Amino acid sequence: MHFRKKHSLPGPFASPWLVIGAAVILGVVVVALSVRNITRSEQYMANILLEKGGSLIKAFEAGARTGMRGSAFRLQVLLEEMADQPDIDFIALTDREGNIVAHSNNEQVGKRLFGAEVTTDLLRPDTRPRWSIFGQAGKRYFVVYREFAPLQGRHARRGHMMPHMRNHAWDNWQQPDGPPPIIFVGFDVQPFEDARRQDKQHTMTMAAIVLLLGVAGFISLIWAQNVRRARKELESTQALSDEIVSNLPEGLVVLDAAGDVSFMNNAARAMLGDGTAAHDAHEAAASCPPLPPVLMHAVRQLDTQHILSGRETVLSGTGGPVPVSVTGACITGEDGSLMGKLLLLHDLSEVRRLEEEVRRREKLAAIGSLAAGVAHEIRNPLSSIKGYATYFGTRFAEGSEDRDAARIMVQEVDRLNRVISDLIGLARPSDLSLKPSRPESLAENVLRLIRQDAAGKNIDLRFAAADDLPQAVLDPDRVTQALLNVCLNALDAMESGGVLTLSVDTDSTSSEGRRLLRFKVRDTGCGITPETLSTMFDPYFTTKSQGTGLGLAIVHKIVEAHGGEIAVQSSVGSGTEISLILPLEPQRNANS
Incomplete structure (x- = not known):
């Protein structure tokens, strides 16, 4: 450079x-x-x-x-x-x-x-x-x-x-x-x-001096005005550039000719695990955290390569490990002398998240293709098996082991049938039936459906809704199904009683300019480990002995079909909070 x-x-x-x-x-x-x-x-x-x-x-x-x-x-x-x-x-x-x-x-x-x-x-x-x-x-x-x-x-x-x-x-x-x-x-x-003649010469000389001094003074006044205006413009431009550089989404690190860090913007500080934010350029230059060894290695490589591009590494950010792409260049003057070095850190977290989302979608597509091929072939024999099991169950006396075995066979067939139904529902496209609905009514209906199960486990149900909630254009049946699955999982996480809170409110406007609706389900159960958080929405992933592993995957698909997202906050032993964030008005491709 x-x-x-x-x-x-x-x-x-x-x-x-x-x-x-x-x-x-x-x-x-x-x-x-x-x-x-x-x-x-x-x-x-x-x-x-x-x-x-x-x-x-x-x-x-x-x-x-x-x-x-x-x-x-x-x-x-x-x-x-x-x-x-x-x-x-x-x-x-x-x-x-x-x-x-x-x-x-x-x-x-x-x-x-x-x-x-x-x-x-x-x-x-x-x-x-x-x-x-x-x-x-x-x-x-x-x-x-x-x-x-x-x-x-x-x-x-x-x-x-x-x-x-x-x-x-x-x-x-x-x-x-x-x-x-x-x-x-x-x-x-x-x-x-x-x-x-002498008086004329003296007068003309003084007049020339006065004229020159007057013109010089006037020019100096204009010069001073221009310098003052230029200084103000320079200060405004510098303040603007400092504000832009300090708030760049990319991490920016500038080193002087001696290799010492002379400037670091807020994004770079966050990527390096420094929670303090610099409010101006002087503060950004005065308190720079030391560079980790992996970045110092990149700086040393600039001594021989002069330009460094696309080196991927992982930094210890304020929110955990941050995958970054490191780009660097040497800053030289007009005479070719080294003035400093520049490192540009690109956060790859969103790229990795999108890659993971693509892999998950590919997995769902593979499951869908498998389900479409074998679901009907499995359902037909299951109907026959269930019929014969029911028939043989009636041939045995009530309370006999053979009659109990036949009843267990029917229950397992029903469970297998439900798994196939969930699998087909996960694989097929989500055709939403959108209509204006009251979100607080949907939440209250879900609480009524789980009231008996909650009472059996000694769980207290609580409901909270923001004032003046607007109507939301959504599929009420699918949203009810998603909320019901999340609430049932919350009940299963509280075996010895607890509190389940379902709240509804509006969230701030999204980056696309849409107003958002948020359903929040919070329990006081055992919580979710960090390892489980990354895979909890994958099909067939479950921590319950009797679970199918498709409930949260279906929730994720319903929310995604509405153009929304799911936010999960959990700590082991302190409970879990799952937020279903939906737009108040649907996207144009919500049914696709």
Whole structure:
């Protein structure tokens, strides 16, 4: 027997569309959150630069208000000093046409700050700081800009300027009645873009990690579900297989590679005489009785034969000797190594019983053929013998030895005639006359027939019937004959008095699904020896000096004709109980 290991694990992709859908949803969520995070980060960095640029503009406006009391030179110096910070590329002041009127690099004055495409309509400046990214001379700048209004502070308002503040500088930078100039603070855009790029990379990396972790977690969840489901199915399958193996009608014995018994089901335990039953596989493996020598010999034979089939032997079972057929095989792994040995024990008790039944039927058939050939030939001379014996008996005086001899001759002829009648009745087919009958009425009638014989032997007759007994379809005459024969045998077993109990009840449903009726005859006589139990229903077997040996054989035939069976329980000195178990409804072939 080759044992192949199968590795079958539940896959996490048992439902691929579910995984794909979950991954898509998770991906959309992660991408949306990443985009939102990147946008917020860019906005945060832009706000920082915007606030810094706005602060510089306010500082320059404050300086401009102070510088107006001096000269434009001071304002230029202030402009250059403020633009001399590491992250500031320039500070410029332009008119509405984009022409530079002041610049941190004095050489740029009079030029256009940006190209012609950057117009006031595009910039839409007002009093609030704005930002944008522009390019100039192949370089890009983060530019914060707004209208330049140094005279709109809290110390001076448009239209209410102090006379000493009107000077040449203000006249150059802003006409009081004209549109205000625009001030630009240019930052190097490279740190902003580097930070934005790093933030994007970090955000995308984290998003990818979150996505992978989410998909992995979802797959792990499905995997765990499948594993849990597979474990439950495995436990259910294992419990079912353990239940099946433990309750197999065949005996099963498993040995490990060392030859020790590792498992034994209940049938094998019963065959080996162990009355304890294992309730599960662990118990069946934990408490295994030792194997008898005959089975150990079979195990040793497997070392050379590998397969053992059809070896018949007898084991000491719980109910007595059990004939079994032993089949064995070696269990090997994929690499050919020995993993253990297997013994299968088939109970042959039913086979032996059927064989014995066949032999008994063959014996009855032989007796029937003999009876059919000679019964009529014997009966005719017996009639003549009885007639002449009766005639000669009348020729002798009453009380003479010759008259007694003639009477004994007539009695023996009558007994021989009854034996022939029983023999013919045993040999011919049983033609049953089935009709609905009350089983308790049949039993009471039998007790009435044997009441005189029981009273003569000081035997107490008792009757018991179950409540609500149903009618049974049977042959009342044949069943009465069978019960009468069994009861007469019970009376003969109680020579010094006793109790004979006849009870009627229903038995559990048979394996064919039929309801059964049971007549039970119990006596307190001498009992039956085990040797006699196996042959008590054979024709001509008797333990009585005046018996013919056909009474119980006829009982067996009547019960068999009804499709029933006979159960006998007896122990020497404790009495005997014989049960006639009949179906409540006949079989289809009851008359055959």
